[in-house]
Amino acid sequence: MLQLTMYTIPSVPLEAECVRPDVLCSLSEEEVLRQKVLYGNREEKLGEFFRLSGSGESGEVHVEGELGKVKWLGARMRAGRLVIHGSPGMHLGSEMRGGAIEVFGNVGDWLGAEMRGGLIHVHGDAGHLVGAAYRGSRAGMRGGVILVEGNAGFEIGHGIRRGLIAIGGDVGDFCGVNAIAGTIVVFGRVGWRVGAGLKRGSVVLLDPTSGFSPLPTFRQNGVCELVWLRVLARQLAQWRFAPRALTAQNAGQSPAGETGQYEGSVATGDNDTRTRLLARFQGRFRRYCGDFAELPKGEILVRAL
Amino acid sequence: MDTQTDALRVIENATCTFCGCVCDDMVLKVQGDRIVEAKNACVLGKAWFLNHHPEERPVAVVKGKPASLDEAVEQAAEILVNARYPVVYGLSDTTCEAQRVAVAIADWIGGCVDTTTSVCHGPSGMAFQGVGEVTCSLGEVKNRADLIVFWGCNPAESHPRHMTRYSTMPRGLFVPKGRKDRTVVLVDVRRTKTAPAADIFLQIKPRKDFEALWALRALIKGVPVDPKLEEETGITLTQWQDLAERLKSCKFGVLFFGMGLSMTRGKHLNVEAALALARDLNQFTKFYIKPMRGHGNVTGADNVVSWQTGYPFGVNLARGYPRFNPGEYTTADLLARGEADAALIVASDPLANFSQPAREHLLRIPYVALDPKETPTTRHATVAFTTAPYGISVAGTVYRMDDVPIRLRPALPSPYPSDEEVLRRLERRIRQLLGIGSETGTLISGQP
Numbered sequence: 001m002l003q004l005t006m007y008t009i010p011s012v013p014l015e016a017e018c019v020r021p022d023v024l025c026s027l028s029e030e031e032v033l034r035q036k037v038l039y040g041n042r043e044e045k046l047g048e049f050f051r052l053s054g055s056g057e058s059g060e061v062h063v064e065g066e067l068g069k070v071k072w073l074g075a076r077m078r079a080g081r082l083v084i085h086g087s088p089g090m091h092l093g094s095e096m097r098g099g100a101i102e103v104f105g106n107v108g109d110w111l112g113a114e115m116r117g118g119l120i121h122v123h124g125d126a127g128h129l130v131g132a133a134y135r136g137s138r139a140g141m142r143g144g145v146i147l148v149e150g151n152a153g154f155e156i157g158h159g160i161r162r163g164l165i166a167i168g169g170d171v172g173d174f175c176g177v178n179a180i181a182g183t184i185v186v187f188g189r190v191g192w193r194v195g196a197g198l199k200r201g202s203v204v205l206l207d208p209t210s211g212f213s214p215l216p217t218f219r220q221n222g223v224c225e226l227v228w229l230r231v232l233a234r235q236l237a238q239w240r241f242a243p244r245a246l247t248a249q250n251a252g253q254s255p256a257g258e259t260g261q262y263e264g265s266v267a268t269g270d271n272d273t274r275t276r277l278l279a280r281f282q283g284r285f286r287r288y289c290g291d292f293a294e295l296p297k298g299e300i301l302v303r304a305l
Numbered sequence: 306m307d308t309q310t311d312a313l314r315v316i317e318n319a320t321c322t323f324c325g326c327v328c329d330d331m332v333l334k335v336q337g338d339r340i341v342e343a344k345n346a347c348v349l350g351k352a353w354f355l356n357h358h359p360e361e362r363p364v365a366v367v368k369g370k371p372a373s374l375d376e377a378v379e380q381a382a383e384i385l386v387n388a389r390y391p392v393v394y395g396l397s398d399t400t401c402e403a404q405r406v407a408v409a410i411a412d413w414i415g416g417c418v419d420t421t422t423s424v425c426h427g428p429s430g431m432a433f434q435g436v437g438e439v440t441c442s443l444g445e446v447k448n449r450a451d452l453i454v455f456w457g458c459n460p461a462e463s464h465p466r467h468m469t470r471y472s473t474m475p476r477g478l479f480v481p482k483g484r485k486d487r488t489v490v491l492v493d494v495r496r497t498k499t500a501p502a503a504d505i506f507l508q509i510k511p512r513k514d515f516e517a518l519w520a521l522r523a524l525i526k527g528v529p530v531d532p533k534l535e536e537e538t539g540i541t542l543t544q545w546q547d548l549a550e551r552l553k554s555c556k557f558g559v560l561f562f563g564m565g566l567s568m569t570r571g572k573h574l575n576v577e578a579a580l581a582l583a584r585d586l587n588q589f590t591k592f593y594i595k596p597m598r599g600h601g602n603v604t605g606a607d608n609v610v611s612w613q614t615g616y617p618f619g620v621n622l623a624r625g626y627p628r629f630n631p632g633e634y635t636t637a638d639l640l641a642r643g644e645a646d647a648a649l650i651v652a653s654d655p656l657a658n659f660s661q662p663a664r665e666h667l668l669r670i671p672y673v674a675l676d677p678k679e680t681p682t683t684r685h686a687t688v689a690f691t692t693a694p695y696g697i698s699v700a701g702t703v704y705r706m707d708d709v710p711i712r713l714r715p716a717l718p719s720p721y722p723s724d725e726e727v728l729r730r731l732e733r734r735i736r737q738l739l740g741i742g743s744e745t746g747t748l749i750s751g752q753p
Contacts, residue, residue, distance in 0.1 A: 012390035012646050040389025040646070041415030041623040069644065090633060109632065128632070135629060136434040155574075174574055178435075193515060196574065216520045216534040292530070293522040293581075 002032070002056040006065025006086075008049045012040040013089065017072040019046070019063060021080025021099060025056030032056075063088075071108075074101050077118070090127070093120045096144065109153065110134075115163070117144045121239065128153030128172070131165045139180055141165070147236070150244050154191070157184045160201065166236060168243025176203040179298065185232070186210065187245035187280070198291045198298030204229065206280045207245060208305040218290035223304060225284055233281035237274045246276040312336050319714045321346055322398070322601030322696035323353040325706035326464050326471070333716045340697075340716055347465035357697050357717065362679060364721055366689045374690075374722065374730070381649075381673040381688040382734035388647030390623070391416035394636040395653030395675075396610075397603035400701025400713065403724035404602075404609040407651055410732050412613075413739060415623045417645075420606040421653055422618040423635040425564055428573035429596045430607065430617040431631055435573070436580040441559065441593040443707045448477035449591075452555035454490045456579065457514060457565020458597040461498035467597070468502060472561070479557070488551060492517070493565060507548070510539040512570040517545070518578035522585055524549035552582075553589040563597045598706040601696065605704035640666045648672035649731075651724055652692075656681040673731075675724050690727045693719035701725070 002024055015038040018024070024032050033047030050065075059080040063073065067088040074082045075094040084092075087105035096115040103120075109127035112120045113134060126148040131141035132155055140159035151169035158174070160182035167184075173191035176184045181200040189211045195203045196215055205212050214220070285301040319331040321343075332344035333354060343354035365377030372380075385391055393411040396404045397420055411418035422430055446453070453472050460467040468474055473489050480486035491503035494511045509517055517538045520530045524546055535541050552558055560583055566575040579594060586592035598604050607617040614620045616629035632638055636655065639645050640663035647670055656664055657680065667685075674686035677694040693699045698719035702710050 013644055038623060041391075042389060135431055135631065173571065177574060193571070193574075196515070196519065214531070216516060216531040216537065217523045217528070219531070291519075292528045293519050293526075 001054050001058050001060040001062055003053045004046075004050040004061065004063045005053070006049055006063075006067065006070075007051050009066045010039060010049065010069045012069065014039050014049060014070045015072050016046065016049075016070055017075040019061065019073050019082070020075070020077035021056070021059055021061045021082055022078045024061055025059050025080055027056070067105075068108075074099075077101075087124065093118070096120070106150070107148075111148070112141060112144070112146045114140055114142065115144045115146070116142050119145045119147070119239070121147045121149075121241070123149050123242075125150035125169070126152040126167075128155055129158055130156045130167070131160055131163065132157065133159035133178075141182065145239070147239060147241050149242055149247075151188065156186075157182065160184065164232075166241060166243070168241065168247075169245055176201065176300075178294075179203070183232070185236075187243040195288075195291060195298060195300050197294050198300070199295040200297045202298070203300045204232075204285075205300065205302045208303045210302070212300070212302055214288050214300065215291065217292040217296075218288040218300065219292070220286060220288050222287055223284045224287050224301075226301070229281045229285070229301070230278075233278050237277050241277070242273045243277065246280065247273050313341075314716075316714055316716045319716060320696055320703065320711055321350040321353060322703055322713065323349045324464050324601065325598030325604060326467050327601060327703055327705040327711050328466055328470060329711050335716050338717060349465060354697070354716075357694065360677070360679075360691060360721070362691045364691055366683075366686070368687060372688075374727070377688050377690060378727070378730045378734050381690075381731055382738055384647050384671045384673060384687060385410065385414045385416075385649060385731075386735055386738045388414065388416070390639075390645050391647040391649065392636050392639060392645045393418045393649045393651070394655065395421060395651040396606040397421040397600040398652040398695065399602065399675075399724040400695050400699060400703060401602065401605045401609050401710070402701045403651065403695075403728055404606055405613060406725060406728040406732055407649070408610055408613045410649065410728065410735060411620075412622050413732065413735050413741070415625070416649075417619070417621045417623075417634045417636070417639065418610060418614065419620070419634065419636045420603065420610060420618045421600060422603055422607055423631060424637055424658070425599055425603070426567050426596045427618055427631055427635065428567040429562075429576045431573040432576035432580050433617075436577050436584060438580060439583045439587060439593050440595065441707070442709055443471040443595075443705065444709075445557075446559050446593075446595075446707075447471050447475045449479045449557040450477075450559045451480055451486055452488050452490070452551060452558035454492065454552075454558065454560040455499060455503070455597075456492045456518075456560055456562045457494075457567075457569070458561060458563025459493070459497040459499050460561070460597065461502060463563070463599070464597060467561075468499075472559075473502060488555070490548065490551070505548070507540050507544060510537070513538045514566055514569065515571045515575045515578050518575070518582050520545060521549055521552070522578070522582050525553055525582070525585060525589070552586055552592065555590055555592075558586065558590060558592040560592070560594045561597050562594070564599075567596070595707060602703040604706050604708060605702065605710070608704050608708060637663050640664075646670055650674045650682055650686070651728070652676055652695075654680040654682045656685060675727055677721070691721050692724045692727055693721045695724070699723040699725075 018035040035046040062083045064085040067086040071089045072091045078097045079099045082101045084103045090108040094113045098118045100119045103122045106124035133140035139161040146165045149168040154172035161180040170188035176195045178197040179201040185204045284304040288300040314335045316333040320329040334342040340354045363371035476483040489503045490505045583594035614627035619631040619635040621628045621634040671687040673688045675690045683689040
């Protein structure tokens with residue numbers, strides 16, 4: 001495993017899209033340290049910010065440090081595993097195509113924006129626009145999986161076209177706005193206007209007291225039990241997804257969209273959490289179809305009390 | 306018009322740059338170094354023209370001490386050249402000529418360029434990218450529009466001549482009876498001074514614009530909507546259905562929206578809803594939509610930054626090519642996150658209206674400010690330039706809110722240089738310090 005430890009904390013944004021396992025693991029130590037990063041408006045070398053240890057033979061890169069101003073980590077990666085101990089800035093795993101990213105910390109906005117494949121697992125909170133389409137772009141995430149155990153901000157899955165986003169805590173307004181297809185699962189509370197402009201795709205709200213209020217352009221069309229939800233639950237449990245709404249005692253008390261301090265890893269995938277997770281997908285769901293202002297082939301599934 | 310005394314001069318067809326209407330039919334009377342009368346000006350225009358008096362400030366101040374223009378340019382250029390993440394901000398209250406030099410500076414120093422659009426109609430700019438804008442000029446509105454909808458704006462107070470000159474009152478080619486040929490609808494959360502001028506006033510619940518616009522989109526398509534819309538918006542379904550019918554059956558409709566849409570909960574998605582409604586209505590009739598822009602040349606700032614970088618605001622040039630991402634490269638945000646390490650602020654006062662974290666960060670970093678008046682921003686600037694006010698003392702081009710360029714006719718001389726002049730000197734010095742751009746070099750600003 002290749003370990004990158006930050007020793008110079010950047011005072012302005014550092015754009016380090018070279019930090020991706022499929023690039024770094026095949027390079028010599030010197031080459032890794034010579035990789036170019038953009039520090040503000042000037043190019044610098046990766047080695048001026050990070051110390052290096054270990055080797056990349058296993059295809060795994062670990063990054064550690066004060067990463068709040070470090071953007072584009074793991075962007076466009078295609079393979080390997082990137083583990084981050086810290087709270088990286090915007091665009092983590094943006095346009096990613098394969099491999100896995102695991103974050104022990106909170107992440108900034110645009111997590112996995114327009115990603116095509118692979119898995120991102122965040123143990124803390126995420127910012128706004130998880131898996132979203134960049135401004136002016138037609139479609140957001142087009143494949144892959146984003147798991148956020150804590151809260152997330154506004155416009156989660158904006159324009160999502162394929163793939164899965166699971167948020168273990170609360171989300172802000174416009175969750176799944178303009179979604180073309182794909183699946184978004186929220187364990188906590190939701191903000192306003194869930195699924196506005198939904199064309200196809202599913203938004204699943206697992207908390208019966210999520211504060212969900214359908215837009216006037218959605219219509220309730222029955223109560224259902226869906227097998228695919230149980231399959232999804234088992235898959236989430238297999239990924240050892242530990243939603244905060246099911247693990248923390250004070251789940252649901254923090255306001256939607258606000259990200260707090262990351263307080264260490266939760267008990268990922270312990271048996272109790274797994275049982276609660278599977279149970280959360282059991283039972284009946286109210287189904288709302290819409291959005292009738294667009295192509296009304298989408299659905300919002302809300303767990304019935 | 307006759308001149309009454311030797312000292313009295315009359316400037317006809319002068320242009321007011323107070324609001325986005327940019328009325329170009331002012332008749333200004335000038336006596337000595339003051340404008341004593343502004344005929345045709347509205348209450349805001351009068352305040353703009355009549356309150357200009359000679360400043361008694363040094364042309365430049367460096368770290369609180371008066372300095373010559375050359376010294377200040379030298380200091381300012383060094384601050385900007387040494388910065389790693391500078392931002393160029395403001396630009397809405399200056400001429401297009403100055404704006405394009407400011408964009409050139411941002412390009413040379415690899416900074417972000419952002420305008421005050423990002424704190425007013427920025428969400429509209431984002432929505433234009435998402436949906437598109439069905440647009441027309443105010444001249445077309447005047448000559449053709451038989452249905453005017455004002456949504457989340459109050460032109461009677463913010464753009465006093467909008468209704469009389471462009472939208473509701475004037476007689477036009479296809480609306481010969483003027484006001485009698487038009488239906489005026491106002492949708493707002495409170496009864497403003499515009500309400501008496503409207504035929505239909507819909508007072509909706511605060512922050513429910515998106516739901517209302519979204520339901521209208523469904524209604525015009527003939528899709529029944531949930532009757533709880535009434536409870537949600539405070540307006541009956543019948544009233545919404547009536548409005549939907551009017552929107553569909555007009556000959557030429559136009560929706561003007563203000564910051565009641567762009568700066569309330571939902572922001573750019575509220576505006577996207579309005580733009581999508583206007584787009585959908587074109588299946589039935591001619592329907593247009595325009596934002597009610599505020600500052601005199603904020604539309605010009607959007608136009609200039611767009612034609613130079615491809616995007617209207619919130620643009621980063623650090624990589625040598627433009628990248629657009631509101632929220633990441635917009636000034637209020639990147640200051641609040643403590644990212645910028647220097648700033649060039651042109652004709653704007655962020656220290657008076659940004660959030661506390663943004664103001665605190667701005668006070669921590671060196672910055673350069675250009676303004677005709679003393680403001681909190683110029684008082685705390687590392688380098689502050691006093692410039693001549695545009696429209697009053699500086700000629701140039703400004704854009705009306707419907708993207709129509711209009712020439713300025715200045716009335717008063719000024720002892721101070723224009724924003725453009727200061728910025729050109731600054732740009733030249735920056736190029737020298739960077740060792741680029743010989744005298745024959747071609748610049749983004751189009752000047753050697």
